Amino acid sequence: MLQINFIRQNADLVKERLSVKNFSDLGLIDKILQADEQLRKLKTETETLQASMNAASKEIGMLMGKGDKAAAEEKKQEVAQHKNTLQQLNEQLVVAEKSLHDEVVKLPNLPSTLVPKGKTPEDNEVVREAGVKPTLPANAVPHWDLIKQYDLVDFETGAKITGSGFPLYKGKGAKLQRALIQYFLDYNTAAGYTEYLPPHMVNEATAYGTGQLPDKEGQMYHVTEDGFYLIPTAEVPVTNIYRDEIVKEEELPIKMTAYTPCFRREAGSFGKDVRGLNRVHQFDKVEVVQLVHPNKSYEVLDEMVTHVEKLLNALELPYRILRLCGGDMSFASALTYDFEVYSAAQERWLECSSVSNFETFQTNRMKIRYKDVNGKTQLVHSLNGSSLALPRIVACLLENNQTEKGIMLPKVLHSYFGADTI
Structure with missing residues (x-):
């Protein structure tokens, strides 16, 4: 299986080498890159939300230590909402990762530069x-x-x-x-x-x-x-x-x-x-x-x-x-x-x-x-x-x-x- 990082950084090269193998669906590369971009956005969103939850959890501890239970309770509600959103994002991540993987495995290996062009x-x-x-x-x-x-x-x-x-x-x-x-x-x-x-x-x-x-x-x-x-x-x-x-x-x-x-x-x-x-x-x-x-x-x-x-x-x-x-x-x-x-x-x-x-x-x-x-x-x-x-x-x-x-x-x-x- 080709490595997604290599495809992302060398899209034109990947298309050129796959054409030597007479791979017809070169549009699949663009489809993979789009799926990869969506997946990375989801990961960034998930990581940002997780970081906000971690910060809020620390803040709850500090508020409880100060005796400000009302503010702490408000933060708890905020974390609970984030948890629901995070669960949805994680579910979307699983689907997106599988979708990307299913497309990448359709790609054959890239031929070496020593491989002659030809069909038969x-x-x-x-x-x-x-x-x-x-x-x-x-x-x-x-x-x-x-x-x-x-x-x-x-x-x-x-x-x-x-x-x-x-x-x-x-x-x-x-x-x-x-x-x-x-x-x-x-x-x-x-x-x-x-x-x-x-x-x-x-x-x-x-x-x-x-x-x-x-x-x-x-x-x-x-x-x-x-x-x-x-x-x-x-x-x-x-x-x-x-x-x-x-x-x-x-x-x-x-x-x-x-x-x-x-x-x-x-x-x-x-x-x-x-x-x-x-x-x-x-x-x-x-x-x-x-x-x-x-x-x-x-x-x-x-x-x-x-x-x-x-x-x-x-x-x-x-x-x-x-x-x-x-x-x-x-x-x-x-x-x-x-x-x-x-x-x-x-x-x-x-x-x-x-x-x-x-x-x-x-x-x-x-x-x-x-x-x-x-x-x-x-x-x-x-x-x-x-x-x-x-x-x-x-x-x-x-x-x-x-x-x-x-x-x-x-x-x-x-x-x-x-x-x-x-």
């Missing part, structure tokens, strides 16, 4: 491309055929158990999932991230904290009776670990990693882009999250991009890194780099990771703060990245490494999988 994924900037695209045999097939050939994933039974888009991994397919998850976690913890195994459902306050609410209600599965949401990513519970806490400056950066299943409704998805493992409603992902000093967040963002890049190099997959344009960024992000791996059988790029800096947008919602050297409380910056999401990684590993003898796995997975070939 075609406007994203390719930062770099690496790895070798494989030359497949003439009889090569896409991963949904390989899955059936090697009996790795049963989509039909998964649909029977739950519904379409809930795959049932089996045999070596399940083993490959487990091998990748363990490798990713080992890689992250070796880089200094502390491992967590968080709850897979969160309450409304947690979903609000990372910006899923009120922006993405339709994308999350909602357990209505309890008011819980199935997590769309481990970022949501893990970042909230430090909600409403003040950490010591010397504790920064705080580095966390977690494996979780992720649940996304993906409403409106259809066509070839959703075939096989390209887009499913439940999938496994390992996430990295950092809480850092504001002066360090863009340096840390570059480090996290390098961290994910090394992981893809170890998996021997061709990949490219994109800097997302304003129109393709998430609601909460200030700057995002997407990683895509090349699917040789499908002859297309598939997104497998996003690494983002949210600056203070999430931490302002969650009130995650630190005390600086002057003892002043400041908001930390939050960042997160996929390291990695499994479905499209698995799809590309299967497709790009298919041979007449089977699926040849990258060397780094041999000890985790227990073999070099499926």
